[in-house]
């Protein structure tokens with residue numbers, strides 16, 4: 001814990017004073033433009049890779065960047081999405097998967113889930129990845145098969161996201177755009193799914 005205590009000391013002494021005005025404004029309200037849905041993986045730091053900061057991204061994260069399909073039970077992800085779209089009125093919703101995703105590795109090799117009953121049930125949400133699996137990309141090297149499945153999961157969850165009633169309504173009204181991204185940890189680069197071309201392409205042409 002010492003590292004975190006030291007980090008917080010540094011924040012209060014060195015970072016906060018320079019952003020005092022920004023935090024003062026943010027203390028009473030937020031108006032983020034982007035809903036960002038990604039994996040819990042520690043290697044994805046949205047503000048770092050997107051140049052954003054406090055007040056910018058409304059974020060929900062879970063193992064495998066899952067958006068559960070409509071179910072009777074409420075869940076944290078879809079409740080968060082509904083709030084972001086209906087109350088905060090975000091302009092963009094971004095579903096972001098990533099290379100070397102442990103959740104997708106587990107989906108490929110289920111025998112590692114024997115002692116993880118909750119994770120096992122949760123991963124039933126990524127079954128759709130198999131039917132949207134993408135072509136192998138030579139740039140992914142030995143991880144090609146996994147990367148193709150991860151991209152498939154991005155598409156599956158992006159479709160689930162678009163099917164959320166609040167999202168579908170906002171898209172219909174022309175006030176929300178929904179994006180599907182794949183983030184490569186090794187290169188730091190992001191790919192975006194091009195719906196017309198039905199393939200992933202670099203976000204920065």
Ligand SMILES: [Zn+2]
Pocket residue numbers: 039040041063064065098100101102103104
């Ligand atoms: Zn992951």
